[in-house]
Amino acid sequence: MEGEIQALGELAKYDKGRPKPGGLEDLAFGSLAGMMGKFVEYPFDTVKVRLQTSESQVFSGTIDCLRQxxxxxxxxGFYRGLTSPLVGAMAENAIAFYAYNRIQSVIRTVTGAQDLNLGHLFLSGGISGAICAFVISPVELVKCKLQVENVRGYGHQQTANVVKTRFTGPLSVVTHLLRTEGVAGLYRGIGPTVARETLGVGFWFGAYEVVCRQILASRRRSKDDPLPPKDVLGPGSIILAGGCAGIAYNITSYPIDVVKSFIQTSDVRSAGSAQPAAAAESSPTIASTIRAVYSRGGIPAFYRGLGITLLRAFPANAAMFMTYEYLSRLSADLRSKNQ
Known part of the structure; x- marks a missing residue:
């Protein structure tokens, strides 16, 4: 146990094999990583949001949602509303990696510790997630409305083409929200988004670092040897660590994400509902939303759509971390050759 605690104190040492990316590199590499991940995950995300926000009689499950x-x-249909989240994913990941590395520098300055422990890394990830939430909340609002709007005709012997949609794309959603609710309308669901990103991104970076450390620790000749640099990790190891990071993010934050999606699509869902009660609350609170989700099926209702979310989480996040890590290595190699 003592050796394991000591190893946690060495958690950041394996990053010393190459120079840290600069601020502009973090922004650029994080942006490209976000783009790669979003292309992989978006069809799964569409199914997830539709399962989260639709009545149980609309879709019997993941396969039925895919089929319909x-x-x-x-x-x-699986890529409806992609433009907004694609831009958002690029911005989110750029900010996440930039903030994560900068916050670690602040912690080192404040604490005087050069080798950050697990708690410091989780804290860095959590703070970076909270910052990202204010960037992605309007993006996710637009995305969720577009993903859910077409579902109003499902389950009523209609096709999506028969149902008249209010929005033609991201710009029409933004224009409508600004006209009817002002700038505040773009931040509907900001509370759950901040909570989800703070918790989720903390576990996202934390899980990635822990898996990388465990792989590197297994390669030491002795437990007293320092951890090898992260550069020695091959594609398989990064895919494993990145995929585990995505799973950790979603398992820990999924119920919060359900509440967030439910709040952000309340007006779209009520517009197509035949039940007056569904439209009774145009601006639901977090408490009323939790009660409404619970009334749909108890605790399992907060995990509806989790299966397909975990299915896409592994490859999407593996792609993100692979992109970031190898771009960082390429940049470091180019700088070394130019010196």
Missing amino acids: TFRNEGFG
């Missing part, structure tokens, strides 16, 4: 979406909207 393809039947009514074709393959393009």
Whole structure:
């Protein structure tokens, strides 16, 4: 146990094999990593949001949601509303990696510790997540409305083409919100978004660092040897660590994400509901939303759609960390050659 605690204190040492990316590199590499991950995950995300926010009689499960979406909207239905979240993913990951590395520098300055422990890394991830929340909240609001709006006709012997949609794309959503609710309308659901990102991103970075450390620790000849640099990790190890990071993010923050999606799509869902009660609350609170979700099926209702979320979390996040790590290594190699 003592050796394990000591190893946690060495958690950041394996990053010393190459120079840390600069601020501009973090922004650029994080942006490209976000773009790669979003292309991989978006079809799964569409299914997730529709399962989270639709009545149980609309979709019997993940396979039924996949089948109905393809039947009514074709393959393009899985990418409806992609533009906004693609830009958001690029911005989110750019800020996440930039803030994560800068916050670690602040912690080193404040504490005087050069080798950060696990708690410091989780804290760095959590703070970076809270910052990201204010960037991605309007993006996710637009995304969720576009993903859910077409579902109003499902389960009523109609196709999506029969149902008249209010929004034609991200710009029409933004224009409508600004006209009807002002700038505040773009931040509906900001509370749950901040909570989700603070918790989720803390575990995202934390899980990635822990898995990397465990792999590197297994390669030491003796437990007293220092951890090897992260540079020695190959694609398989980074894919494993990145995939585990994505799973950790979603398992820890998923119920909060359900509440967030429910709040952000309340007006879209009520517009197509035949039940007056569904439209009774146009601006639901977090407490009323929790009660409403619970009334749909108890605790399991907060995890509806988790299966497909975990299915896409592994490859999407593996792609993100692979992109970031190898771009960072390429940059470090180029700088070394130019010196």
